[in-house]
Amino acid sequence: MRATRGAARTFIPAVALGALICVLPALRGGAGTPWITVALLTGLYLACELPGRCPFFGSSVPIRAGSFFPLLLAAAFLLPPAAAALVAVPGSLVGRVEQPPFTARRVWRAAQLALTVWAASSVHGLFGGTATLGGPGLLPDLPYAILPACAAALAFSLVLTALDGAILVTAERLPLRRAWSGLLPRSLGPHLVHGLAGLMMAVLWRGPYGPLSALIVLLPMYISCWVFAQYHREHAAHRATIRALVQAVDIKDTYTRGHSERVGRASVLIARELGMGQDRLEVVRFAGILHDVGKLGVPTRVLRKDGPLTPEERQVIELHPEYGHEIVRGIGFLGEARAAILHHHERLDGSGYPYGLSGREIPEFARVVAVADAFDAMTSTRSYRRGRPVPAALEELKRCAGTQFDPQMVRALVRGLERHGWSAVTAAGTADEPGFPRPRGEHAEAGAPRRSGGLDHVPPPQSPVPAPQSPADRRG
Amino acid sequence: MTRTRARAGVWTGSGARTRLPSAVLTVRAAAALLAAAGLGHTLWTGIHDPGHALAFGVLITVGELARWGALPGEREPAPLGAAGALAYALLGRSGGESTHHGVLQVVAVLVAAHLVACVPHVARGTGPAPDQVARRVLTVTFAAVCFQPLYNSSRNASWSGEGPYYVLLLLAILVLTALCDAVLAALLLRSRTRHPYPPLLRDELRGLLGIGSAVCATGVVMALGVAVAGLWALPVLCVPLLLTHVSFRRFVAVRTTYRQTIASLARSTEIAGYTPHGHARRVAVLCRAVGRELGLSGNRLTVLEHAALMHDIGQLSLVDPVQDGATATLPAAEQRRIALLGGAVVRQTGVDPEVAVVVERQADPYREQPLSARIVRAVNAYDDLCGESLIGPLGALEQLRLGTAHDFSPEVVESLARVLARGGPAPVLPG
Numbered sequence: 001m002r003a004t005r006g007a008a009r010t011f012i013p014a015v016a017l018g019a020l021i022c023v024l025p026a027l028r029g030g031a032g033t034p035w036i037t038v039a040l041l042t043g044l045y046l047a048c049e050l051p052g053r054c055p056f057f058g059s060s061v062p063i064r065a066g067s068f069f070p071l072l073l074a075a076a077f078l079l080p081p082a083a084a085a086l087v088a089v090p091g092s093l094v095g096r097v098e099q100p101p102f103t104a105r106r107v108w109r110a111a112q113l114a115l116t117v118w119a120a121s122s123v124h125g126l127f128g129g130t131a132t133l134g135g136p137g138l139l140p141d142l143p144y145a146i147l148p149a150c151a152a153a154l155a156f157s158l159v160l161t162a163l164d165g166a167i168l169v170t171a172e173r174l175p176l177r178r179a180w181s182g183l184l185p186r187s188l189g190p191h192l193v194h195g196l197a198g199l200m201m202a203v204l205w206r207g208p209y210g211p212l213s214a215l216i217v218l219l220p221m222y223i224s225c226w227v228f229a230q231y232h233r234e235h236a237a238h239r240a241t242i243r244a245l246v247q248a249v250d251i252k253d254t255y256t257r258g259h260s261e262r263v264g265r266a267s268v269l270i271a272r273e274l275g276m277g278q279d280r281l282e283v284v285r286f287a288g289i290l291h292d293v294g295k296l297g298v299p300t301r302v303l304r305k306d307g308p309l310t311p312e313e314r315q316v317i318e319l320h321p322e323y324g325h326e327i328v329r330g331i332g333f334l335g336e337a338r339a340a341i342l343h344h345h346e347r348l349d350g351s352g353y354p355y356g357l358s359g360r361e362i363p364e365f366a367r368v369v370a371v372a373d374a375f376d377a378m379t380s381t382r383s384y385r386r387g388r389p390v391p392a393a394l395e396e397l398k399r400c401a402g403t404q405f406d407p408q409m410v411r412a413l414v415r416g417l418e419r420h421g422w423s424a425v426t427a428a429g430t431a432d433e434p435g436f437p438r439p440r441g442e443h444a445e446a447g448a449p450r451r452s453g454g455l456d457h458v459p460p461p462q463s464p465v466p467a468p469q470s471p472a473d474r475r476g
Numbered sequence: 477m478t479r480t481r482a483r484a485g486v487w488t489g490s491g492a493r494t495r496l497p498s499a500v501l502t503v504r505a506a507a508a509l510l511a512a513a514g515l516g517h518t519l520w521t522g523i524h525d526p527g528h529a530l531a532f533g534v535l536i537t538v539g540e541l542a543r544w545g546a547l548p549g550e551r552e553p554a555p556l557g558a559a560g561a562l563a564y565a566l567l568g569r570s571g572g573e574s575t576h577h578g579v580l581q582v583v584a585v586l587v588a589a590h591l592v593a594c595v596p597h598v599a600r601g602t603g604p605a606p607d608q609v610a611r612r613v614l615t616v617t618f619a620a621v622c623f624q625p626l627y628n629s630s631r632n633a634s635w636s637g638e639g640p641y642y643v644l645l646l647l648a649i650l651v652l653t654a655l656c657d658a659v660l661a662a663l664l665l666r667s668r669t670r671h672p673y674p675p676l677l678r679d680e681l682r683g684l685l686g687i688g689s690a691v692c693a694t695g696v697v698m699a700l701g702v703a704v705a706g707l708w709a710l711p712v713l714c715v716p717l718l719l720t721h722v723s724f725r726r727f728v729a730v731r732t733t734y735r736q737t738i739a740s741l742a743r744s745t746e747i748a749g750y751t752p753h754g755h756a757r758r759v760a761v762l763c764r765a766v767g768r769e770l771g772l773s774g775n776r777l778t779v780l781e782h783a784a785l786m787h788d789i790g791q792l793s794l795v796d797p798v799q800d801g802a803t804a805t806l807p808a809a810e811q812r813r814i815a816l817l818g819g820a821v822v823r824q825t826g827v828d829p830e831v832a833v834v835v836e837r838q839a840d841p842y843r844e845q846p847l848s849a850r851i852v853r854a855v856n857a858y859d860d861l862c863g864e865s866l867i868g869p870l871g872a873l874e875q876l877r878l879g880t881a882h883d884f885s886p887e888v889v890e891s892l893a894r895v896l897a898r899g900g901p902a903p904v905l906p907g
Contacts (some may be wrong), residue, residue: 070716134705139571142708190719197716200701200709207704212640216647216700217716219693223686224720231727237827238734244825245741248792251821297747300795323747330743331736 008171012108015163019085019114026082033083040211041075045091048218069156069191070221072113073198074214076121076152077129078205085118112163119159124152133206140203146196153195157188197221242286245327249295253303259376264288266372266413267365269420273412274368280336287337287365288372291344294324306384318353321345340365344373347404367406371397371413374405379422390422499667500607503660507610510617514583524576528567531707533589535560535714540593542721552687555694555721556714557593561586561612562653562695563702565620566646568627571706578628582620586613607664614660619653646699650692654684670898675773682774690720741825742785750791750798752863760784762855762895769891770847775828780848782827783834787852790818790835803839803860811839842885850885854892857884869896 026033048068068091075087092110099105124130129148134140161183168179197217205214246260267288271281295303298320302313309317325342328334343357343366350358378393388396394414401407523529539557552558565582567575577585590609623646658680665680666673684692694717701709742756763784767777791798791814803811819836823829830848837849838856845853854876861872873893880886 140705142705142712146712193715193719196712200697200712203705203709204697204700207700208639209643209700209704210640213643213697213700216643216693216697217713220690220697220716220720223690224716224723227686227720227723227727231723231730234727234730234734237825238730238737241734241737241741241825241827244821245737245744247824248741248744248789248821251793293744294747296744296792297749299749299797304795326747327740327744330740331733333733333736 008104008167011166011170012104012111015115016107016111019089019111019118022085022114022118023082023089026080026086031080031082034079037078037205038083038086041071041078041087042090044215045071045075045087046094049091049095068218068222069194070197070201070218072117073120073149073153073156073195074201074205076117076156077124077133077149077198077202079121081118081121081125084121085114088113088117108167112160112167115163116156116159120152120156123155124148127151133202135206136208140206142203145199145203149195149199150192153192153198154188156195157184157191160191161187194221242289245293246289249292252298252300253292253295259380260289260292262376262380263291263369263372266375266422267368269416270368270372270409270412273416273419274408283333283335283337284340284365284368286334287340287344287369290324290328290334290337291341291369291373292320292324293327293341294320294322296327297323318345322354336363336365339363340369342366344369346370348406349403352404362406367409371405371409374400375413390417499663503614503664504606504610507613510583510613511587514580515587517580518584524578524581525570528564528570528575528702528707529577529581529585531710532560532564532567533585533592535710536564536586536589537593540590541596543593543597552691552724555687555691555724556717557589558612558691559694559698559717560710561589561616562619562650562692563698565616566623566649566695566699567702568623568699569703571702571704577624579617579620579624582624583613583617586616611657611660611664615653615657618656619649622649622652643696643700646696650696654688654692655681657688658684671768672771675768675771678773687720687724690717738782738785738825738827742789745788745791748792748797750794751788755859755863756785756788759787759852759855759859762859762892763851765895766851766855766888766892767848769895770851770888772847776848779828779830779834780851782831783822783838783848784852784855786822786825786827786831787818787835787838787856788814789821790814790816792821793817803856805860808839815839841882842888845885847885847888850888854884854888858892 025031026038045068048071072084072088076084078084079087089110092113093106095106095109097105097109127148129145129152132141132145132148161180165176165180165183168174169176172179197220201214201217204217205211207213249260250257264285265288268281268285271284276284298317302309302316305313321342321344325338328338328341331338340363342354343362346352346355346357346362346366347370348359348362348367350356375393375397378396379387379390381387394410394417397405397410397413401410536557539560540554542556543553561582564577564585567577569575590612594609626645658677662673662677662680665671665676669676694713698710698713701713739757742760745751746753746755760781764777764781767780772780788803791803794814794817798806798814803814806814815836815838818838819832822832822835834846834848834852837845838852840849840853842850842853857879858869858872858876861867861875862869867875873889873896876884876889876892880889
């Protein structure tokens with residue numbers, strides 16, 4: 001959302017107006033708003049959101065939307081709807097915003113949270129939740145109190161994701177189905193947990209030990225969010241390291257730049273046609289990306305040689321699957337991909353290397369990667385020849401199916417290409433998760449390899465892969 | 477300052493070596509004694525509030541069972557068990573009624589729950605580490621001893637019975653308990669690894685900020701929640717802590733694969749024939765030991781280790797390998813050029829940018845280097861020189877000492893000598 005778009009320009013004020021209508025009854029005289037509780041909760045929420053603004057903490061405090069939902073839900077349980085909606089407003093107005101336009105995002109978030117909290121509080125009231133929380137001289141009605149709390153958390157989740165999807169549609173022009181896909185299932189679980197924490201906060205708030213005891217409930221939740229953010233950072237760094245392995249090959253073998261990424265993509269294309277699950281798709285992608293990592297072990301002089309190779313040099317190059325297996329064998333999560341790296345030059349008739357396996361002895365992933373590898377090698381343009389057109393390459397693959405390639409994999413590739421097409425443009429990073437749009441500007445032109453000038457060519461420094469963005473991050 | 481710290485480390489090291497087994501033995505014996513006293517007393521006098529004892533016992537047992545999927549790097553593999561035990565130690569009332577269990581019953585319930593929980597572990601042949609159980613028993617007893625007599629004696633007094641003071645009292649007790657636990661954990665770790673004590677304690681205290689504080693906070697909230705709302709508060713409160721636990725486990729898992737990937741990247745220079753076999757790993761282990769000896773801890777130690785693993789990666793950009801991969805014997809200008817190439821590669825890997833800085837500056841004169849780069853430089857040179865058959869380890873060390881005027885930092889070389897004199901780096905332990 002670089003600039004507020006037309007539809008959003010009317011949508012955001014409309015939601016803000018709705019939020020205002022929700023909040024107004026609390027401000028009217030005689031409404032009986034418990035101002036002390038409102039002030040305490042509002043101040044607390046404000047204090048929680050402020051560290052995200054402070055430049056001193058920088059990015060080390062990953063305050064993001066969602067860290068303090070238990071507080072908002074506790075407010076929804078403790079207060080009447082209008083007053084509860086009021087609690088969310090100041091905090092979200094000052095909270096951290098990642099991207100411009102800042103004002104529009106702040107207003108949107110305040111309006112969205114006010115509406116959401118109002119809905120949650122109303123549902124809680126409908127189930128008679130207020131009386132279950134206990135009070136001075138009154139024990140909380142605990143097993144029953146969970147029901148209104150969960151209903152309120154459900155309402156919270158529904159309204160929040162509905163509004164999230166709506167802003168994605170109006171401001172980011174995402175198609176309807178993409179905007180909402182997976183949003184609710186992803187957020188429902190966390191919101192229910194936040195609901196339980198909010199319930200305990202509310203019970204303790206009303207209990208004999210007062211608001212201070214309620215505050216302590218927030219600490220585990222906050223730590224959980226912090227750890228989660230750490231996890232994402234580490235995950236991104238891990239992907240970047242995998243990419244560095246690939247780039248290390250690119251440093252040595254300048255003919256085949258971009259080849260690894262495309263083979264990874266083609267392998268996923270084939271594996272998806274074979275009906276593999278999401279986990280195995282991820283692994284097969286890594287198998288494709290890393291299949292040539294063993295070229296790190298081949299002397300650079302041999303890899304970069306112009307002209308025909310001598311038999312000795314060919315032998316040295318044929319060692320690369322074993323080198324590759326040696327490099328990645330310590331990486332536990334690669335699993336089946338390690339076998340694929342070792343066996344991706346086996347042929348179905350048993351005349352391949354390194355072990356001369358044949359038929360079904362060759363691991364499934366290796367057969368997938370072999371087809372993907374050959375397909376990309378034929379279609380991509382190298383400095384010494386032009387790439388063949390896709391239909392010609394498929395003809396060639398079909399011709400070799402049965403002797404060199406597994407016909408099942410070739411058929412899957414043909415089907416996959418019919419369904420999704422093939423473009424030589426590939427993403428530069430390994431951060432493209434299926435289902436998430438790629439960050440803009442990450443598309444790199446492949447198929448235009450250059451010979452590096454100097455002997456020790458150093459690639460230009462690049463920023464690490466950005467963490468995969470979830471729709472929640474782009475909220476605002 | 478670093479020098480004095482290192483010297484203090486050596487002093488405690490030599491002094492503690494004789495009484496090390498006794499430290500562990502003392503801790504275990506104390507825990508066993510407490511367990512026996514608790515169980516015996518409870519069997520003799522019977523159980524007060526059996527419902528609560530049972531509920532908390534089940535909670536601790538379930539929490540301890542979670543140790544099953546524990547990964548090696550986890551600081552607190554059973555947070556729910558820990559929080560439940562602390563909550564039981566700090567429980568003064570339930571649903572508005574006073575409870576009457578004493579310190580010894582707390583110990584008895586804890587030990588019984590641990591015994592039940594370790595049955596499946598023993599059946600699988602992976603019994604829980606006795607040190608961890610001993611630590612848990614001592615820590616929880618400490619909390620109970622602080623709280624129960626105080627609470628029971630002042631039950632009718634107004635100063636702490638109700639209101640926010642009570643919360644503050646619980647928090648203060650838990651802070652003390654956490655400190656006690658950190659001291660104990662560092663002591664046990666030190667007795668096994670013989671690393672200097674202060675950095676270990678610093679590591680443990682830093683660990684408290686993570687899952688440790690979540691455990692403590694949940695312990696307090698459980699005690700308070702049960703006091704207000706009765707036993708139903710327990711399941712409601714378990715859920716957020718479980719979430720924390722799951723996030724932590726995922727975090728540890730991804731950190732493990734990340735380390736594996738970095739190690740693989742580091743090994744690629746060996747497979748490419750640029751460096752001798754096992755070089756990167758040896759340098760990393762030795763660097764970590766020297767870093768600990770010099771008082772590094774936490775994140776700085778991780779940066780040092782990653783930098784040590786990848787210090788030779790710049791050689792991938794060379795068309796022809798250096799003779800034996802030993803950069804230490806190259807001319808200084810050539811060394812610095814390779815270091816800069818390495819820094820450029822490391823910058824792409826997405827690790828902490830500090831790692832790239834260390835790799836880049838590993839070949840500078842030591843007065844211009846940060847401490848981590850000094851360590852990497854000295855240890856790398858040591859490993860390179862050891863590889864030359866004629867000199868051997870002592871000769872290599874001698875060469876380093878001769879180079880302390882310009883190339884190698886004297887204090888790093890001395891602590892390297894101390895680490896080697898102790899028989900090389902201690903086995904790598906999680907934490």
